[in-house]
Structure formats: structure tokens, C-alpha cells
Amino acid sequence: MNAMDAQVQAFFDADTSTISYVLFEGGGGECAIVDPVLDYDPRSGRTSTASADRVIAFVRSRGLKLSWLLETHAHADHLSAAPYLRRQLGGTIAIGEGIRAVQGAFKTVFNLEPEFRLDGSQFGHLFAPDEVFHVGRLRMRALHVPGHTPADTAYALESEAGEARLVFVGDTLFMPDVGSARCDFPGGDARALYRSVHRLLALPPQTRLFMCHDYPPDGRAPDWETTVAAQRAKNIHLHDGIDEETFVAMRQRRDVTLAMPALMLPAIQVNIRAGELPPSESNGVCYLKIPVNAL
Numbered sequence: 001m002n003a004m005d006a007q008v009q010a011f012f013d014a015d016t017s018t019i020s021y022v023l024f025e026g027g028g029g030e031c032a033i034v035d036p037v038l039d040y041d042p043r044s045g046r047t048s049t050a051s052a053d054r055v056i057a058f059v060r061s062r063g064l065k066l067s068w069l070l071e072t073h074a075h076a077d078h079l080s081a082a083p084y085l086r087r088q089l090g091g092t093i094a095i096g097e098g099i100r101a102v103q104g105a106f107k108t109v110f111n112l113e114p115e116f117r118l119d120g121s122q123f124g125h126l127f128a129p130d131e132v133f134h135v136g137r138l139r140m141r142a143l144h145v146p147g148h149t150p151a152d153t154a155y156a157l158e159s160e161a162g163e164a165r166l167v168f169v170g171d172t173l174f175m176p177d178v179g180s181a182r183c184d185f186p187g188g189d190a191r192a193l194y195r196s197v198h199r200l201l202a203l204p205p206q207t208r209l210f211m212c213h214d215y216p217p218d219g220r221a222p223d224w225e226t227t228v229a230a231q232r233a234k235n236i237h238l239h240d241g242i243d244e245e246t247f248v249a250m251r252q253r254r255d256v257t258l259a260m261p262a263l264m265l266p267a268i269q270v271n272i273r274a275g276e277l278p279p280s281e282s283n284g285v286c287y288l289k290i291p292v293n294a295l
Contacts, residue, residue, distance in 0.1 A: 006025065008021055008166065009021065011054055013051050016037060016078040016213075016263070017077070017213045017222070018037050018077065019213065020034060020037055021210060022059060023157065023168075025136045029136040030136030030137075030138075031059060031064040031067065031136075032067060032068040032155075033068070034070045034155065035170070035212055036055060036069065036080060037081055038051070038078070038080060040263065042266065052084050052085055056085065065136075066090050067091055068091055068094055068135060069085055069092065070094055070155055071093070071094065071095040071123075072152060072168065072170025074149065074268060076185065076268055077262075078263060079271065080275035081275065092124035093124045093125075094123060094124060096126065097120060098149070102187060105186035106272055110268075111289070112269075113278075127142035127153055128142070139159070140156065140157055143167070143199065144196075146187075146196060147181075147189055147193020147194070148170075152171065152172055154167050154169045167208070169209050171212050174213065174214065176226060176231055176234035176239075177216075177220070177234070179235060179238070182251075183252075184256070190248040190255075194238070194248065200228070205228050208225060208226075209231065210224060210225055237250060265288070265289075
């Protein structure tokens, strides 16, 4: 199938400013879901599935078959709905193999159970850098783009000749008027992010880029699609002419001023488990830990 026949449906979650996507073959067939959201109320500790159910309804309405549940990284701002979607629709939960480093860092932070494995085996598949895979007849490539975290992976739809047509960039980039993601989480690296972004910005100018989040300035509605050309011309942190030293200095100054994401502590504990909750304790209840004075 020609990559130009692929279609993308976006789902914006206002509570977490997250955009989830369904990538599918035009005319029906197989699909992939990127960065699905599980609703979570931190005040009550309750989860719900309204956001994920919207995605399920779309997939079923189009008669699509789910092949992949793609995580761009272990998110710090929302819990993943991937296991719920897998139970409803099938598919394989996948992430970049750098998730092992993230698991190692946070096992200590949360003093996780001795049985918790640091090999990424909680996920159905770990992508190697530049690994090619398929969504039905659509050719995809997993691009290792570390910096925000060591596990960040962007997913590129390619032509049969290997030219990128569109990319789900995760948190590697934001919209041009928002800039770039923070790099102060464990394993984050502003220099690595600069190089990862420039790998994406070396793609053809017309390549479509889909963001994982949008935090729009006042007066602009949420948006999540742009192009390589627009990013190179207008990204406030990474437009053409910004060198690595300038970016790193800016990113480091900015990061020390940022508060921790509201859902980081619950989200990371769940997302390094491929979206599964921690094991139930003797009373049948799952608990999420809040480390005190540890971060």
C-alpha cells in the first residue's frame, strides 16, 4: 500500500493535554494506536476508560484490526490505557528498548518489589533503533530519539523507498510556538535531545509531524500537527540557526524552573509496567507509592 493512503485520527485528552492517535490503512484493514490515555483521578485514586473507549468506538466503527499499541516513552503526565485496549481489541504493546534504563532508574526511586524485572519484558515488543515493522501493508520505522528520556521513540510511516511521510514524535518536539520537552527527568539529556530533534528535522521538509502534547499559548486552540519545514522555520527553541550549546544552556535554565508534572508519580509507576497496575496486596487492593523527599 502506498504510504499516502494511510490515515490518522487524533484524540485530544484535555485533562492531560495528550493526543492519542489511530494510524490505519485507508479503506480499512490494520491499525496502530499511539500513546493511549487511561483516565485517572488523583484525588480519589480511581481509574476510568472514557478516553480509551472513544478510541475503541472509532476502531470498531471502521472495522479495523489492531496490530500495535505504540508507546513513544514511559509518560510522566498520564497513565497508559494500552492493557485495557489490548484486552478489548488485541494487538501488541511496544516501546523502545531504552525502557530498560528507565525501569532501572525508577525501581530505586519507588523501591519496587524484588520481582520487578528490568528487562522490558512487561511489554510485548521492544524496538531496536531503526527497526522496521508493518501496520498491515504500511511500512513503519522506530526511530530512537533520546533526550527527554532514554526510551523516547518516534514512529515514522515510510514510503516503500524508505522516505518518511509522517512521524509520531512523542515528546521530542512540541508545536513551534511551544518548543521542546524538558530534559531533567532521570536519564534525560539536553544534548541528546538536540541531536534527536535534528535527526527529525533532517527529514524532507513536507514530512508531517504529530505531537504527543500541546500546551498552547493564550489565544490559540490546541493543535498537534505541523511539518519539518514549519519547525525549522519557527520552533522557538530549535529553529534553524540555534546551535547545540545555545539550546543546552536554554534548556537547563528553563528546566530548573519547572514544577513536577501533576501525575508523574502515579504515571511512571504504571507506565514502566506497560500500563499495568502494581500487584495487588494481601487485601486485594493495588497501591501506588508516593516517595517523600526523594525527588
